[in-house]
Structure formats: C-alpha cells, structure tokens
Amino acid sequence: MKPPPFRYHDPDSVEEAIGLLGRLENARLLAGGQSLMPMLNMRFVLPDHLIDLARVEALRGVRLEADRARIGAMTVQRDLERDAALAERLPLVAEALRWVGHRQTRNRGTLGGSLCHLDPAAELPAVCAVLDAVVRVRGPGGERQLAFADFPLGYMTPAIEPDEMLVGVELPLWPRGHGHGFAEFARRHGDYAIALAAVQLALDASGRIARAAVAIGGVGPAPVRVQAAERALLGEAPTDAVLAAAAAACREVEAMDDVQVPGTYRRQLAGVMARRALADAVARASAQGT
Amino acid sequence: MTPRIDITLNVNGSDHDIRVEPRRTLADALRQDCGLTGTNVGCEHGVCGACTVLLDGEPVRSCLMFAVQAQGRRLRTVEGLANAEGLHPLQQAFTDHHALQCGYCTPGFLMLAAGTLERHPDIDDESLREVLSSNLCRCTGYQNILRAVRAVRDSRRLAREDAR
Ligand code: FES
Ligand code: FES
Numbered sequence: 001m002k003p004p005p006f007r008y009h010d011p012d013s014v015e016e017a018i019g020l021l022g023r024l025e026n027a028r029l030l031a032g033g034q035s036l037m038p039m040l041n042m043r044f045v046l047p048d049h050l051i052d053l054a055r056v057e058a059l060r061g062v063r064l065e066a067d068r069a070r071i072g073a074m075t076v077q078r079d080l081e082r083d084a085a086l087a088e089r090l091p092l093v094a095e096a097l098r099w100v101g102h103r104q105t106r107n108r109g110t111l112g113g114s115l116c117h118l119d120p121a122a123e124l125p126a127v128c129a130v131l132d133a134v135v136r137v138r139g140p141g142g143e144r145q146l147a148f149a150d151f152p153l154g155y156m157t158p159a160i161e162p163d164e165m166l167v168g169v170e171l172p173l174w175p176r177g178h179g180h181g182f183a184e185f186a187r188r189h190g191d192y193a194i195a196l197a198a199v200q201l202a203l204d205a206s207g208r209i210a211r212a213a214v215a216i217g218g219v220g221p222a223p224v225r226v227q228a229a230e231r232a233l234l235g236e237a238p239t240d241a242v243l244a245a246a247a248a249a250c251r252e253v254e255a256m257d258d259v260q261v262p263g264t265y266r267r268q269l270a271g272v273m274a275r276r277a278l279a280d281a282v283a284r285a286s287a288q289g290t
Numbered sequence: 291m292t293p294r295i296d297i298t299l300n301v302n303g304s305d306h307d308i309r310v311e312p313r314r315t316l317a318d319a320l321r322q323d324c325g326l327t328g329t330n331v332g333c334e335h336g337v338c339g340a341c342t343v344l345l346d347g348e349p350v351r352s353c354l355m356f357a358v359q360a361q362g363r364r365l366r367t368v369e370g371l372a373n374a375e376g377l378h379p380l381q382q383a384f385t386d387h388h389a390l391q392c393g394y395c396t397p398g399f400l401m402l403a404a405g406t407l408e409r410h411p412d413i414d415d416e417s418l419r420e421v422l423s424s425n426l427c428r429c430t431g432y433q434n435i436l437r438a439v440r441a442v443r444d445s446r447r448l449a450r451e452d453a454r
Contacts, residue, residue: 003315008358033359037315
C-alpha cells in the first residue's frame with residue numbers, strides 16, 4: 001500500500017508540462033491526486049515519472065463571460081463549489097459537486113482530474129455532458145477543442161493522446177430562469193453512484209419546455225445524453241405524464257453489471273433518478289417565473 | 291530507489307527539515323520523518339479519513355498527497371490541538387461524550403471537526419453530519435462523535451453571544 005518509486009517533476013507552465021510529457025517515457029500527470037493516489041498506493045499504475053500540475057497557476061480559476069464559463073483544468077472542486085458567480089448562472093455545478101467524494105477530497109480534487117479519470121460513476125463528467133461542455137486539450141502541436149460528447153472514447157478512456165493534456169473546460173451558460181436538477185443514488189453519501197441524473201430545462205413564456213438536456217451517469221461505461229427523453233419533453237407542458245415518459249426513456253440506456261448491482265437495477269434507478277431530477281428542474285424553472 | 295528531495299514541512303507552527311523520496315506520502319512523512327505519530331493511517335487509499343490533517347486550514351487526507359506537495363503550506367495535526375492550558379475543547383468533548391473507544395479514528399475526526407468548526411462556526415446539524423460522514427469509525431457508532439462536535443459548536447456559540 002505504498003506508492004511505487006517514480007521521479008517527480010513540478011513544472012510551472014503548461015508548455016513545460018507538455019515538453020516533459022513528450023520527452024519522458026511512461027509519465028503520468030498528477031492533478032489533485034484524489035483518484036490517482038489511491039491507484040498509485042494500490043500499485044494499479046506504475047509510472048516512471050510523475051508530472052505534478054499543482055504549480056501551474058494558469059490552469060486554475062473560473063472566468064465568466066457573456067455566454068460561457070471558462071474553467072481551468074486544475075481548478076479545485078471546492079473552489080468551483082464556492083464560486084458565487086458560477087452558482088448564480090449554472091447552479092447545477094455546485095449542486096452536483098456536493099455529491100463528489102467528501103469535503104476533504106474536494107479540497108484537493110480538480111475538475112480536470114475528474115474528467116480525465118472519467119470514472120463512469122463520477123458526477124462532473126455527467127455535468128459536462130448535460131451542459132454541452134467544450135473541452136480544451138493542448139499538445140505539442142497546439143490547442144484543439146472538442147465537444148464533451150466526443151470526449152469519452154469508452155470506459156475510463158478520454159480522447160486525449162499520450163502527449164496531450166486537458167487545459168480547460170467551457171460551459172455554455174443557460175438563460176436566466178432555467179431550472180436544474182441533479183439526483184443520485186449511492187449506498188452511502190460520497191460512495192460511487194449506482195445511478196445519477198442531471199437535467200437542465202428552460203420554459204417558454206407559455207410554460208412549455210423550450211429546451212431540455214438530460215444526462216444519465218453511473219449506468220453505462222460513460223455518461224450519456226438521453227435524446228429520446230429530451231424529445232419527449234420538448235414543446236410540451238411539464239405535466240406528470242410528460243416527465244414520466246422522459247424518465248421511462250432513461251431506463252433504456254446501456255447498463256453495466258458489476259459486483260455491486262446488476263445492470264437491470266441500474267436502469268430502473270436511472271428512471272427514478274431522472275424523474276426526481278426532472279421534477280426539481282421543473283419546480284425551479286417555474287419558480288423563476290420564466 | 292529514486293533520489294531523495296530536501297523539503298521543509300511546517301507543522302503546527304514548527305519547521306521540519308526532512309529528506310524524502312518523492313513517493314513519500316504526507317501521512318508517512320509526518321509519522322516517520324517528522325516523528326509526529328498522532329496522525330493515524332488506516333486504509334491508505336482515501337476511504338477512512340483516519341489520516342485527516344489541516345492544509346492551510348482545510349481538512350485533507352494526508353495519504354492522498356505527497357510530502358513534496360506540502361512544501362510552503364501550513365499543516366496542522368492532532369499534536370497541535372492541546373496547549374499548555376490543557377486539552378482542546380474538542381478533545382475534552384470527545385472524552386466527555388464518550389466519542390472514542392479504541393481511538394484509532396480519533397485524530398482524523400478531531401482535525402476534520404476542528405477545521406470545519408473554524409470555517410463554519412454555525413454549521414447546521416445536517417451539514418455537520420454530512421461532513422463527518424466522510425470518516426470511518428468502527429467502534430462508536432458515530433452518534434457520540436456527532437454529540438461531541440455539536441456540543442463544542444453550541445458552547446462556542448453561547449460564548450460568542452455572551453461576549454456581545
Ligand atoms: S488512511 Fe488516508 S483515508 Fe484512510
Ligand atoms: S474509536 Fe475505534 S475506530 Fe473510532
């Protein structure tokens with residue numbers, strides 16, 4: 001239960017970090033360490049070099065622009081949770097973060113670390129999925145951007161080349177007065193989710209659903225948007241029957257069996273979590289008097 | 291073995307100059323290099339919270355960071371709680387409320403509670419329960435730990451109101 005030996009590097013710029021990544025054999029980036037450290041301690045990963053990003057100040061911080069929030073990859077989860085301006089425009093983020101590990105781990109864990117680790121049960125990837133996040137990745141050839149929908153290539157596999165690193169995330173803002181919902185089921189608070197749902201809704205002047213985004217996490221190998229659910233909502237008044245139809249669509253997502261629970265149970269829970277998240281989103285959207 | 295690095299850890303206000311391998315966790319450096327064995331190590335993978343210390347006032351799991359990463363930060367461990375006048379109020383409350391049996395989890399709970407009450411002196415019961423749920427105790431059943439921390443929160447609140 002002790003980490004294997006490695007050489008330690010602590011660059012203070014992205015350029016330097018990318019240079020090291022390109023030059024060193026078998027190197028791993030260390031973000032907040034709240035997932036990588038357990039894997040090192042258990043010797044699931046055996047890097048020869050560890051590149052600690054803690055000193056790269058340029059990767060930290062939240063900047064709100066007219067239509068999007070730009071968040072550095074090394075922004076600590078607890079800082080994200082406490083960012084009042086972000087909480088006002090995208091309250092879903094802070095709500096979901098309350099489910100991410102515990103306060104002690106959120107004091108170290110980062111947004112980028114969680115996205116690159118890409119645990120299927122993690123909350124932040126599901127948040128990025130539902131918000132249509134844009135992911136910024138930099139490598140020796142410069143920066144590229146990709147839609148979060150294209151980011152998970154499969155189970156715990158982000159679309160990042162070995163010589164590239166995630167530098168930031170952009171979250172497009174929703175109109176003021178939109179509603180959000182987040183629901184999760186885990187054995188104990190702070191445990192991995194067995195199923196979770198994240199929802200964003202905007203109502204038009206007549207109270208019908210003008211925009212809807214529904215994501216399910218913890219059920220399949222990576223979080224997914226449920227387009228059938230979104231179609232069931234769009235243009236409708238948010239009645240119980242409409243929400244139930246959308247939740248039913250969430251029970252159709254691909255599900256994994258594991259030692260904890262069978263996939264059929266995960267699917268069932270996906271529907272229940274979606275129903276709860278939808279109800280919260282509707283209540284919040286109408287409460288804002290859109 | 292990889293080359294060792296010279297670092298200085300500031301723990302409870304004192305500097306400790308130590309030489310460690312980069313793979314040395316903060317928990318092990320505190321215990322083995324600084325000789326501060328009050329911080330306990332349970333699971334070594336971030337599940338139990340026994341190793342909780344304060345890093346610039348915020349509770350963190352010292353098994354989930356490397357000692358080299360704690361350079362230039364202010365660390366506090368259970369050894370820093372009591373002073374010449376006696377036990378820290380939380381330590382006294384844990385004793386009074388029977389919040390420990392074997393005591394293995396206690397340093398972690400004390401530091402978690404100390405950091406939390408300093409930042410959030412008026413934390414409500416539900417939030418407190420949520421915060422404390424991050425640490426494991428195999429003996430007490432948790433209720434007495436909650437009672438002890440609530441008692442300190444409440445007595446400090448009374449003291450603040452009296453002072454007004
Ligand atoms: S020893 Fe660090 S969390 Fe268990
Ligand atoms: S008192 Fe024994 S583990 Fe908590």
